[in-house]
Amino acid sequence: MTRRVAPILFVVAVLVGGGPVAAENPTAAPAPAFNADVRPIFQAYCTECHGEAAKPKAGLDLRLRRLVLKGGESGPAIVAGMPRESLLLKRVTSGEMPPGKKKLSATQIEMLQRWVAAGAPVETTEPESLATGFTITDADRGYWAFQPIVRPPMAGAYLSDPAIANPIDRFLLAKLKAADLTFAPPADRTTLIRRVSFDLTGLPPAPEEIDHFVHDRSPDAYEKLIERLLSSPHYGERWGRHWLDVAGYADSEGGLPADPVRTNAWKYRDYVVRSFNSDKPFDQFICEQFAGDEMVKTPYAHLPPADLDKFIATGFLPLAPDPTGGAG
Structure with a gap:
């Protein structure tokens, strides 16, 4: 938790993750896909009996889209494009399946209905076969949270702009330039110490602290100010x-x-x-x-x-x- 980046990381996390992303067509949500939306539901409720066992119950294996279409002893589990004709949807909607008290939520059932109605799409080519028991597929391994952490390339624009003081400035300046704007002029020292103090400690600087910073002409005056505030219990x-x-x-x-x-x-x-x-x-x-x-x-x-x-x-x-x- 490097102190220098903690405030920046927090703001970025809030900005990136804090709000919904608007769909291109606000009136129609994208169709659910098998690996991303449907298979996790089956894994949570169904595949322990219908897929992972050496002999799936009723001959039904729900681990792959084509196996769902194939179905088991009672026939196809779903009919692509026809949710009302799909046996699996009838069973989960009635509460007959899964057995016991743990049932699918209304949201999960609606997800399955939309998937079937959209033709039961799948994102990737499915493997020819699966091993018995719990299986980790290539789609599982491709999940974003399991990917190696890499440093993304920096924007190449404005490398020589004198306003660039750190890498983040390049992204900010790119957005500002697109709106025909640029950075505000640097703050005077009195304003700067107030901003930094409020940002890092939530407290205003004392008058003597302002006076000391304003008259400190050493080249690392700002760095010393930051270090002092980061060292404060506040x-x-x-x-x-x-x-x-x-x-x-x-x-x-x-x-x-x-x-x-x-x-x-x-x-x-x-x-x-x-x-x-x-x-x-x-x-x-x-x-x-x-x-x-x-x-x-x-x-x-x-x-x-x-x-x-x-x-x-x-x-x-x-x-x-x-x-x-x-x-x-």
């Missing part, structure tokens, strides 16, 4: 709040009018603040919150602060509103 308090918002942190249970107090929730809050202030690596920060208790060796008595923090980090897991109360 940095973690300011930027830790963004993570606490994402995690759903609250000091009470929620869900009921009584709203019982979570007496120890503050320990997780302080853990987050400490993590930001210590510049903890982001992968470690995530692992501790999901499985910190598994990262500590027994015995658990007299734990050093670093190991105790790993236990406290798992306070992330029960942060959702809990109407049963009393979680502490």
